[in-house]
Amino acid sequence: MTVERPLPSKEALRRFIEAAPGKVGKGEISRHFGLTSDQRPALRALLKDVLAEGGAMPAGRRGLAAPGKLPEMAVVEVFGTDPDGDPLARPLGWKAEQGAVPLIYMRPERAGQPALAPGERVLARLKPAGRGRYDGTTVKRIGSTPARLLGIFDDGRIKPVDRRHRAEWEVPAGEAGGAEPGELVLAEPLPGRPMGLRPARIIERLGRMGEPRSVSLLCIHVHGIPHVLPDAALAEATAARAVTPEGREDLRAIPLVTIDGEDARDFDDAVWAESVGDGWRLLIAIADVAHYVRPGSALNREAWLRGNSVYFPDRVVPMLPEALSNGWCSLKPGEDRGCLFAEVTLDAAGTKTGHRFGRGIMRSAARLTYEGFEAGEDPAGARDALLGAYAALQAARDRRGTLDLDLPERQVRLDGAGGVLAVEPRARLAAHRLVEEFMIAANVAAAEELERLGQPCMYRVHDRPSDEKLEGLRTFLATFDIALPPGDRVRPADFARVLERVRGTAEERLVNETLLRGQSQAAYAPDNIGHFGLALPRYAHFTSPIRRYADLLVHRALIRGLRLGPDGLTEEEAGRFPETGEHVTATERRAAAAERDAVERYLAAYMAHRIGDVFPAHISGVTRFGLFVTLEATGAAGIVPLASLPDDRWLQDLPRHALAGQRTGLRFALGQAVEVRLAEAVPRTGGLTFHLMQGVPARPRGARRR
Structure with missing residues (x-):
């Protein structure tokens, strides 16, 4: 006689499903718990309850999986690439109530297979790779129809603005949505026909390409950057009011100053220093964003979603509404503002001897610019002490031996109509380095203080090279x-x-x-591995909570640990630190890609009337399909296709980052100075195509040297 074992509890059943590597069926559950066939009806009823309570989710026709867990095989859609260029995907049809969207790292395709492109859908075999992450292997390609497409409407067609999507789309009669030729439009695919151009319906008109601000608007849509704040978040920002001195340390008598760029509109950090014996005392005061952006609020949801502000040549997409970023969280001169501050003491050699954090109220003594400070402006009498403390910090940095790569950064200057006036190297002044060193000192102290307090820390980590x-x-x-x-x-x-x-x-x-x-690329994470580039064992971001969500979390953790108010870090937030770290790292890289994309499109528009001109350049990339070159004067970058090189058999020398011609003896290596002729400029995609002058017998007629 078979003795029936009792049915498992709901909790035991949930734990079994959670521990399973993939989906499970009733048979596996019965075998694991020793259930008989007579107990199947009771098991079905139990599973129904667990499903209804959200303890499991359907997987396949008859399987079950833990909430948020993917089955071994699923249809996924590629949406981007990781820092190494490998595709990233997400499961198709994922619903918000299922929780955070799992991230799938697609393994490289077999040799000879074209790489997966954004918008492409594949049936993938999935293997868990940590919480919320999977490794995916392509089983079958299904299609590459994007959910939305962005392009220029002209002659009944849409020409995509994303250089990864080359095919044009046809707009059937009645589906243009009132769009006019030359307009930038957002469209969605329609059920297609097997032959000819695929059809699409225009769902939003975004303005005429070439109009002021159209480039940044295009990049916002291409990269999926949230840019419209909901009414609830705007209402919370509008309702904000000034802080009161109660419960805060009064810093208003200390002549703190802000130092920012000429065109800065928000000032979220202020600095001050004084000599103390043989050393220095520094104050770094940061706008008290945590006072206004509380856990669970609409403002917090939007800040988390954006992750950071995004900066274009003509506009900023802020993480928070302007009522805060340019208002109550902007340390304007002569106005009382709430702040969190770090007080850091240094010895004569720049070594930190102590620190403390507090919540204060301050009044900026002056709004300085980098250029003005460099030129000697000193309305608050702060310059000499700031420079003295900076010299000590720089000496300590030199002793650490940090990685300081000398690569010029370019800035795009626009006229009033949004056209490109010039592309210039961005000045790197002592004032920039001063502010940077003060911020680093505060960031290090914040990480150390959170460790001392036993509080979670969202570290800024930078691993050593692989x-x-x-x-x-x-x-x-x-x-x-x-x-x-x-x-x-x-x-x-x-x-x-x-x-x-x-x-x-x-x-x-x-x-x-x-x-x-x-x-390696820097990232945010709650597990500390140090910051290789800065040669620091621990490092966090504390100094810009108005534009970086990671900094806001550090502020909240300090508030909780030091008992500075009721608006500190919650247990729920702390439990989500691993996922939040991955999320804000992804939003930071998305912002960087969008900012680069905007500069490339502006440069392509700037270069479009210079077709045929010859420019000095250097080789900035070497691949098997050609060379990438960067112009010396503007920093504009483009491709030299392999087919445009002199007729030869070209071999790629990977260790030396070079292409070598077997017959001609020509050799092109990374960093090499070259002359190039502009062959094509496409502002719609930001693409530039050049031809090398090396190996060419004579300069083409009409080509002008620049």
Whole structure:
């Protein structure tokens, strides 16, 4: 006689489903708990209750899986790429009530297979790779129809503005939505026909391409950046009022100053210093965003969604409404503002001897600009002490041996109509470095204080280069008789010595660019691995909560740990730190991609009337399908297709980042100075195509040197 075991409890059933590597069926559940066939009806009733309560979710025709867990096979849609260029995907049809969207890292395709592109859908085999993450392998390609497409409407067609999507779309009669030729439009695909152009319906008109602000608007849509704040968040920002001095340390007598760019509209950090004996006392005051943006509020939901502000040449997409970013959280001169502050003490050598944090009320003594400070402006009498403290901090930085790559940053200057006036190198002044060093000091202190308090910390982490990248760097540097320490003993100071050795030589740019490509990307995470580039064992972001959500979390954690108010970090937020770290890292990289994209499109528009001109440039990338070049004057970058090079058999030399011609003996390497002729400029996509003058017998007729 078979003795029936009791049915498992709902909790035991949930734990079993959670622990299973994939979906499970009633058979596996019965075997695991030793149930008989007579108990099947009772098991079905129990499973129905667990499903209704959200303890499990359907998977396939008859399987079950834990909430948020994906089955072993699923249809996924590619939406972007990771820092190494490998596709990222999400499950198709995921519903908001199922929780955070799982992130799927698609493994590289088989040799000879075209890479997966954004918008493409595949049946994938999935393998769990940590909480909310999966490794995916393509089983079958299904299609590549995007959910939305952005393009220029002209002659009944839509020409995509994303250079990854080349095919045009046809707009059937009655589906244009009133759009006029030349307008930038957002459209959705319609059920297609097997032959000819695929049909699409225009659902939103975004203005005429070439009009002021159209480039940034285009980039906002291409990269999916949230830019419209809901009424609830706007109402909360409008209802905000000034802080009162109660419960705050009064800093209004201290002449704190803000130092920002000429065109800055919000001022969220202020600095002050004084000499104390042989050392220095610093104050870094940061706008008290946590006072206005509370956990569970509409403002907080929007800030989390955006992750950070996005900066274009003609506009900013702020993380928070302007009533806060340009109002109550802007440290305007002569106005009382709430702040969180870090007080940092240094010895004469710049080594930190102590710190403390508090919640205060302050009144900025002056709004300074980088250029004005550099020129000697000193309305608050703060300049000498600030420079003295900066010199001490810089000395400490030099002793650490940080990685300081010398790569010029470009800025786009626009006229009143939104046209490009000039593209110039962005000045790197001592005032920039001063503010940067003060902010680093506060960020380090914040990480140390949260560890002392036993509070969660959202670290800013930067890993050492991977073993594979280090080996590539060693091989590359060996061609210049430069060696790196063996194994994993490489430190930022080793790279600093390499940069010093090549400074002023013909190889300086090449080495700088190659070392940059060999570094890991920085990220946000609750688990500390240190910051390799800054040579710091612990580092957080504390200094810009108005434009970075990670900083707001650090403020809340300090408020909770130091008992500075009721608006500190909640347990629920702390429990989501791993997912939030991944999310804000992704939004930061999305913002960086959109900002680069905007500059590229502005540059393409600027260059469009220079077709045929010849420019000095250098090679900034080497691939098997051609070269990437960057112009010296503007920083505009484009491709030299392999087909445009002199007729030869071209071989890629990976260790030396070069292409070598077997018959001609021509060789093109990363960093090499070249002359290029502009062959094509497409402002719609930001694409530039060049032809090399090296190996060409004569300059084409009419080509002008620039």
